[in-house]
Amino acid sequence: MELSLLLSQLFNGIATGMLYVLMAMGLTIIMGTMGVVNFSHGVLFAFGAYFAYLIAEKTGFFGALLLAPVVVGLIGMVLERALVARVYGKDPLYGLLLTFGLAMALEEVIRIGWGTAGLPFSAPGFLSSFIDLKIMFYPAYRLAVLGFILLLIAALWFFLERTTTGKIVRAGIQDSVMVGILGVNTKALFTGVFGLGTFLAGLAGVLSAPMSGIMPTMGDNVIMPSFIVIILGGVGSFWGSVTGGLMLGIIVSLCIQFVPAVAELSMYLVMALVLLVRPRGLFGEEGLFE
Amino acid sequence: MIWSKKDILRIGAVAALFAVLPLLLPKIGSSIPVGTEIMVWGIFAMGFNILLGGTGILSFGHAAFFGLAGYATGLLILKDRLPLVLAIPAAVLGAFLAAALIGALIIRKRGIYFAMLTIAFGQMFYFIASQWNSLTGGLDGLTGFKRTVFLGFDITPEVNFYYFVFGFFLLTLLFVKALMNSSIGKTLVAIRENVHRAEFLGIDVKKYQHFAFVVSATFSGLAGALYALLLNFAFPELLHWKTSGDAVLMSVIGGMRAFFGPLVGAGIFVFLRDIISTYTPHWALPLGAIFVIFVLFFQKGVLGIFERGNGK
Numbered sequence: 001m002e003l004s005l006l007l008s009q010l011f012n013g014i015a016t017g018m019l020y021v022l023m024a025m026g027l028t029i030i031m032g033t034m035g036v037v038n039f040s041h042g043v044l045f046a047f048g049a050y051f052a053y054l055i056a057e058k059t060g061f062f063g064a065l066l067l068a069p070v071v072v073g074l075i076g077m078v079l080e081r082a083l084v085a086r087v088y089g090k091d092p093l094y095g096l097l098l099t100f101g102l103a104m105a106l107e108e109v110i111r112i113g114w115g116t117a118g119l120p121f122s123a124p125g126f127l128s129s130f131i132d133l134k135i136m137f138y139p140a141y142r143l144a145v146l147g148f149i150l151l152l153i154a155a156l157w158f159f160l161e162r163t164t165t166g167k168i169v170r171a172g173i174q175d176s177v178m179v180g181i182l183g184v185n186t187k188a189l190f191t192g193v194f195g196l197g198t199f200l201a202g203l204a205g206v207l208s209a210p211m212s213g214i215m216p217t218m219g220d221n222v223i224m225p226s227f228i229v230i231i232l233g234g235v236g237s238f239w240g241s242v243t244g245g246l247m248l249g250i251i252v253s254l255c256i257q258f259v260p261a262v263a264e265l266s267m268y269l270v271m272a273l274v275l276l277v278r279p280r281g282l283f284g285e286e287g288l289f290e
Numbered sequence: 291m292i293w294s295k296k297d298i299l300r301i302g303a304v305a306a307l308f309a310v311l312p313l314l315l316p317k318i319g320s321s322i323p324v325g326t327e328i329m330v331w332g333i334f335a336m337g338f339n340i341l342l343g344g345t346g347i348l349s350f351g352h353a354a355f356f357g358l359a360g361y362a363t364g365l366l367i368l369k370d371r372l373p374l375v376l377a378i379p380a381a382v383l384g385a386f387l388a389a390a391l392i393g394a395l396i397i398r399k400r401g402i403y404f405a406m407l408t409i410a411f412g413q414m415f416y417f418i419a420s421q422w423n424s425l426t427g428g429l430d431g432l433t434g435f436k437r438t439v440f441l442g443f444d445i446t447p448e449v450n451f452y453y454f455v456f457g458f459f460l461l462t463l464l465f466v467k468a469l470m471n472s473s474i475g476k477t478l479v480a481i482r483e484n485v486h487r488a489e490f491l492g493i494d495v496k497k498y499q500h501f502a503f504v505v506s507a508t509f510s511g512l513a514g515a516l517y518a519l520l521l522n523f524a525f526p527e528l529l530h531w532k533t534s535g536d537a538v539l540m541s542v543i544g545g546m547r548a549f550f551g552p553l554v555g556a557g558i559f560v561f562l563r564d565i566i567s568t569y570t571p572h573w574a575l576p577l578g579a580i581f582v583i584f585v586l587f588f589q590k591g592v593l594g595i596f597e598r599g600n601g602k
């Protein structure tokens with residue numbers, strides 16, 4: 001086995017894992033704060049990519065990177081106000097059912113709007129080359145995505161840990177009823193959290209488009225891994241999502257290279273194993289949904 | 291009596307409707323296999339609802355048992371040349387055993403985590419079916435088997451197969467009703483209404499939930515075996531979590547607290563899909579939207595609306 005092959009798969013794993021982390025972060029703050037398992041997260045990821053495709057025609061890649069996730073976040077906020085907010089406080093199963101139906105309908109909206117065939121989407125010119133890392137050549141775009149998401153995770157961490165709004169969000173994950181009693185406008189908080197979560201899904205969609213192309217079912221390929229990441233890391237846990245995402249990305253990428261037959265199976269095996277042995281996940285707190 | 295007079299009348303009425311349905315379907319521009327499909331999904335959803343509506347547990351993994359039995363039926367006919375009278379029970383037994391094993395592993399988890407675990411195990415089956423090319427035909431699916439005779443009864447023609455499925459369908463209705471009328475069924479409902487109280491009463495909650503999981507999965511298996519025979523085809527999507535979602539959708543739209551709810555949901559699902567798909571390939575959009583509306587505003591489903599109309 002060549003070292004460079006192993007290394008490049010490892011890098012691929014980290015890059016994929018980073019996308020999972022973005023998705024999982026959005027899902028986990030929504031799940032932690034409102035108790036809603038958002039099945040429509042995958043389709044909003046796809047929306048991110050499709051909007052980027054539209055916007056990039058006018059503004060180029062970076063305009064799309066900036067705008068498309070914002071549009072997705074706004075759509076998320078509208079969906080939250082109009083639909084999701086109605087199931088708060090009910091059995092969590094209703095949130096799951098609602099967003100399942102929503103995902104089904106929205107995926108069809110994509111097919112109506114853009115057709116069933118895949119669309120091409122390329123990285124900006126200066127990132128489409130390969131970079132010499134001495135031991136191997138690696139696509140510049142993937143490296144850039146890696147760095148960008150690392151920065152983003154740092155920014156998110158700063159927001160959640162160091163700003164007042166972020167502290168309110170974290171408190172909401174702990175106990176949203178108590179936060180309401182303390183005088184915070186939870187209605188606005190919930191809409192904001194849903195917006196932030198879906199913004200992250202849209203952003204992940206834009207970033208993944210040049211790597212894996214754009215198609216209506218692209219959300220399917222990331223929604224399940226993202227759920228698994230949350231289960232691995234624990235609901236509502238920041239570092240749990242990061243660790244879980246990286247673990248899963250690396251495991252799947254290495255399997256694709258060395259035991260392709262079980263590549264997709266592997267993540268479900270990992271999930272089942274963790275859930276059976278440690279249901280709250282690696283970093284999760286006891287009690288949430290358990 | 292395990293069935294009340296009212297039960298017999300209601301099930302008899304539904305049976306009478308389905309008995310004459312093959313005569314009606316061609317008249318409204320539909321076809322007999324559509325009726326067969328409604329009964330197959332009806333068996334799937336009615337069984338599934340023992341778990342969802344009956345005892346309040348959401349599974350997104352029952353397609354695994356549906357598809358497992360579908361593939362098993364095809365393979366037993368194709369490779370082992372088993373007669374149908376053995377192949378179908380063997381396939382259903384396979385679903386039963388798989389559910390008993392998986393249920394034992396996951397039944398202790400609650401709510402969302404349970405639903406996620408059912409997806410995880412279901413997807414394992416899905417990937418095995420789509421990757422194990424030499425056995426299952428991979429993503430192309432399993433073809434080459436055909437339904438022929440069942441104990442001397444030729445079920446190849448569409449009408450004959452319709453009445454063949456009708457027999458299983460009727461047995462399913464009777465069994466599910468008898469189960470929900472029995473003390474076991476009452477215990478399941480008690481667990482759904484208040485787990486803690488059921489525990490205080492000394493009920494072994496997990497045992498009952500496991501039982502409901504296995505029984506519902508066995509019906510998924512029966513439906514899957516019949517579905518594979520209807521199409522003479524088994525394919526990976528049968529096992530996908532979205533197919534499990536279809537069973538959930540049928541139960542919710544029809545009304546998961548009403549006995550015939552899942553059957554009504556299955557009928558609506560098949561008809562809507564067939565009607566809408568003659569106008570547009572995008573039937574999932576209206577269907578998804580209808581589902582959302584039901585989850586938000588009509589949580590008792592179509593039959594729940596009627597119930598309200600009766601002033602109950």
